[in-house]
Amino acid sequence: MNEDTKVVASPEELDSGLVEVAAEVLSLLSDATRIRIVKALQGCELTVNELAKLVGKRPATVSQHLAKLRWAKAVQARHDGNRVFYTLVDEHLLALVNQALMQAEHVLSAAPSHHKEG
Numbered sequence: 001m002n003e004d005t006k007v008v009a010s011p012e013e014l015d016s017g018l019v020e021v022a023a024e025v026l027s028l029l030s031d032a033t034r035i036r037i038v039k040a041l042q043g044c045e046l047t048v049n050e051l052a053k054l055v056g057k058r059p060a061t062v063s064q065h066l067a068k069l070r071w072a073k074a075v076q077a078r079h080d081g082n083r084v085f086y087t088l089v090d091e092h093l094l095a096l097v098n099q100a101l102m103q104a105e106h107v108l109s110a111a112p113s114h115h116k117e118g
Contacts, residue, residue: 028072029096033057034065038088038097041075045087069093 029035036055040046048066052059066086069075074093078085088094105112 025072025074025093025096028068028074029093029100031065033061034069035097035100037062037065037069038074038093041086041088042094045078045085047083047085051086 029038033055037051040051040054046054048059048062051066052062055062057065066075066077070077072093073089075086076089078087102112102114105114
């Protein structure tokens with residue numbers, strides 16, 4: 001995964017097309033199954049059946065979600081014989097998911113676990 005460091009500094013610098021795509025990316029993450037899929041793919045590659053077991057959904061459902069993630073260039077597929085393995089393209093979507101999960105902890109608790117020491 002490549003690490004990017006450039007951050008757009010001000011609203012005036014934002015390209016409207018870029019903002020629209022960013023909104024679509026955030027919308028893509030508005031589904032709990034897709035969040036679970038992204039977390040499951042953290043640091044590994046998995047088949048649809050493996051993902052289905054991990055996220056508790058049918059393989060057909062997981063395939064539909066993977067198609068949306070592929071459209072957004074968030075996951076990529078690697079074919080090995082008759083098996084297809086999926087991986088995250090880069091760290092960006094995972095970082096968004098992790099940040100969203102930490103924000104969710106703030107919503108649910110006055111003392112979120114990611115603030116606790118040790």
